[in-house]
Amino acid sequence: MSDSKVSANETIKARSHFLRGTIEEGINDPLTGAIAEDDTQLTKFHGFYQQDDRDLRNERKSQKLEPLYSFMLRARVPGGVCTPEQWLIIDEIAQHLTRGNIRLTTRQTFQFHGILKRHLKVVIQKLHQRLLDSIAACGDVNRNVMCNPNPVESQVHQKVYEFAKSLSEHFMPQSRAYAEIFLDEEPLNKPDVEPLYGPTYLPRKFKIAVAVPPHNDVDVFTNDLGFIAILQDGEIVGYNVAAGGGMGTTHGDTKTYPRLGDVLGFIRPEQAQAIAEAIFIIQRDNGDRENRKHARLKYTIDDMGLEKFKAEVEKHSGVSFAPAVEVTWTTRGDRFGWQQGYDGRWHLTCYLPNGRIADTEQGQLMTGLREIAKIHQGDLRMTANQNIVVANVHEQDKAKIEQLASQYGLIREDLTWLRKLSIACVALPTCGLAMAESERYIPQLITKVDALLANHGLANQPIVMRMTGCPNGCARPFAAEIGFVGKGPGHYNLYLGASPVGTRLNKLYRENIDEQQILTELDGLFARYAKERENEEAFGDYVVRAGIIAPVYQGSEFHA
Template identity: 40%
Template sequence: MQKKISKVEEEKDNSRYLRGTIREQLAQDTPCFDDSVNNILKFHGIYQQDDRDFRQAQDRQGREKHFIFMVRMKIPGGKVTSDQYLKMDELSDRYGNGTLRVTTRQGIQFHGVIKKNLKETMRALNRELITTLGACGDIERNVVTCPAPLQDRAQAQVQQYARKISDQLLPKTKAYHEIWLNGEQAYSGEQAAEIEPLYGKTYLPRKFKTAIAFPGDNCVDVYTHDIGLVAITDEKGDLSGFNVLVGGGLGMTHRKPETHPLLAKPLGYVNKDKILPLAEGIVKVQRDHGNRENRMRARMKYLIEEKGIEWFYAAVKQQTGFDLEPMREMGWKETPDHLGWHEMGGGRFFCGIFVPNGRIQDGAGKKLKSGFKKLVETFNPEIRFTPQQNILFAGIPVSGKEEFEGILKDFSIRREAEISTIERWSMACPALPTCGLALTESERVLPGVIRELEGVLTTLGLAGEHITVRMTGCPNGCSRPYTGEIGLVGSGLNTYALFLGGNFDGTRLNHLVSERVKGDEIVRSLVSVFEAFKSARASGERFGDFCNRLGVQELQKLIEAQ
């Protein structure tokens, strides 16, 4: 009996390799696309949204929604040139809402683009060799890697592999160029079999994410990905290969226990010259065996959970034709955020600057957007976006450091010493008013939560503690809340599920301790936990480790007694 596939699978199957009727609807004088192509648009890096701040007023007035679009750029390893950055800055003003949003996957998002400006936005980006193809959708997303170009690391080699893997797993359909770039029809029925040799007509069952980390530095949260690669270097410091982890993923649905976050499991070690066929082989296993009936169970993590890692290894070997070697030794040290000045070698430095929740904008007395533009125009640096939503300016000569610092001061851009420890390690997703999946606020309310936490921690003498705080407006986990020491996950209007006990290194999931905490009660509910941490922690014990040791029941008692 033929299995029933999901509606999205039918849409992909009928899309003619991601065409649908996007081109035809783009030519129509309407503010939005119809529902038939919403999911297909995502493969092109576009989300159709509406401004939810105005939704009720629009409804009362009998007017249609205020439709806007999010455009996400696919930037492997978060690396762009000065010219590319300046073009993104310009386009965000011309067609977006005047801000640039650094994602937790090292990409950039425009928000507030209207339909009639979509095509020129895409064309302008592609003229600067920036694509949005595959930034969203059921496909390999942006490949993430450690962005820091430190002089004692094989970072440049790893950055090259991030690009190679991204290129290898990029869809081959010509629909993107037809619709957004040259406008020429490149598809015919005879070509169909050759258009997607890797993905086929229906692509993957669900989104697919890859990250590359260095031993000792898990700034990419490597265990939370479908494929997690840990670079292994030889005695000369050159890249030799990768430890391979598979089956990580954080999305879940509230009160549906069959959905849950999972960390990736070890698969083996592979030499660097085999990583591309291995990555493709893993994708093929998910393509052929992933769940296409139930999207809530469609991620590769569930396939491995159901079939087992031994079955998965055998299935990958059948695709690649080779075995993997045993995992090489690796460990994790202090996870850095790469802020401040660091040597690159050759008399050059890079400087990491904190970007609150990834939003590059002017306002509230700080001019990040104008200041960053001035830095780029002055120094022509290489730009790297980080998985913590911050920005690195690379290639600054030692002679330019004083001028660089002067520009930061002129534009009131804070240095790392001016940022509290709790804010420095916090992240939030955009959520309201643009994200259609958001159940409540995230980016707009986290700064207030952080200010409250700063006050409590200062009073208790804990202001210097490194504690990760991650907030999302829904359970999909874009800001990786389920590995945070404190995870806040939107569960309803002004209501959050509270998770505690992840670790700073990102190698352990946290625990649900309260399903519904009101936004204005978040910090108050944590005071007794912080007090217990101060009085009963073991020597050198971090907050997340303390919460994990205490356990869910004891944590709940502390919160309920508050």
């Protein structure tokens, strides 16, 4: 590999000795709370990012102190399913070794913020004791594999969960760096080999999701690779395969854009792993390793051409796609409250504000989930909408679970659909990429937007609204009916027009506006929507039909 022809990250990976770098030396250095700059790229492959508290930067600088460095660690939890015993160790770590709370992500897992460098190994070892890890939760690898939580059709959910889990295991890096550095395991007397990844892994991150229609609660088309389960008589007979989704863009760079995955065709269940591996290998070998902003699979497909890409997938896998099966989508949100499964067991979906699990004046959510985990005999499932399902509750345990959930604020009757359908990224103060607030701001904005809706007779209208502090798209804002993307402190780009079920992107409507401008724009739009909408027409569909915004189905249309 010629260093002059690849990005700096490629050189770091190639010289890292299979993701080791000087991480071990760095975490043992007591003179700083940070690690070496190159190592900050490698630690992502082990599941954690170096961050600092941006709220305190200027104060610490004035005191001639280095930034208050800490680490965000994200776990690998395929399908978002964990046991009560695992939840209790997650809770214990959060209480004693982090900022004191837990954050559920938009990829069905959890992350901790505020871990000091000296505590990293302790956290990872405690997770390991409960069969949890953070391998490949970040970095240029296959990330946490998502699947439909499906708390009603549990039989189908179990099958897609096992499929998601098998994909996660199949694409997990084989380097022993994680075990040696963080678990103190002895090196083996043989060199590391990465049979699927090779020594430089992927050009960029790679995301997989499995959906079960009619619920698109994993936003399957926003993933690099999506499997859409096709059911017949309650059994999975195969999958439609979608490829090329991805949210990230760069402000002002029209060569970058969000994209929804294209459906390539239908395959049988036994062909799925071969198809996944073929797409993975094509991206490994053809993805852009010079320009990281152009390195996701979506750009590889657009550069190659969809038909050529599809032919390459068939060639590599030995599988020919059958015509895709027609699919109907009805919702993207979670099914809150109690649902009963086919086997008689109950499932309670609880709303968590933007995935943050903490004890606050609004509710003791962290204590409540801890108390539930102490007595729960089923499992817990994190959703792609940053909520949690207390799943597989026996009839005789239902009343006690409900009593605890109500006592600690996990069951609420005062939530509007706008709030329940919203998601937001962390942004400030810990994310180094954030240009504006997101998680800390969106709750109050929702209150004001709900008031506008009520003024126009639209109270409790289901609208998917999302916010991110930058255009990297962690909360999938470009797939929201109303999307906000941070442009600067207190200023956002406003996007409109995505499909309520995730099959169409939104488009820029107003640029770099503040809260008052946001509310003024939405007030006028809601007034028109209330008067002109068709029966049961979603807001995102209305603004397209009314010509307020042009429809966007292809990434190339996003900036047009």
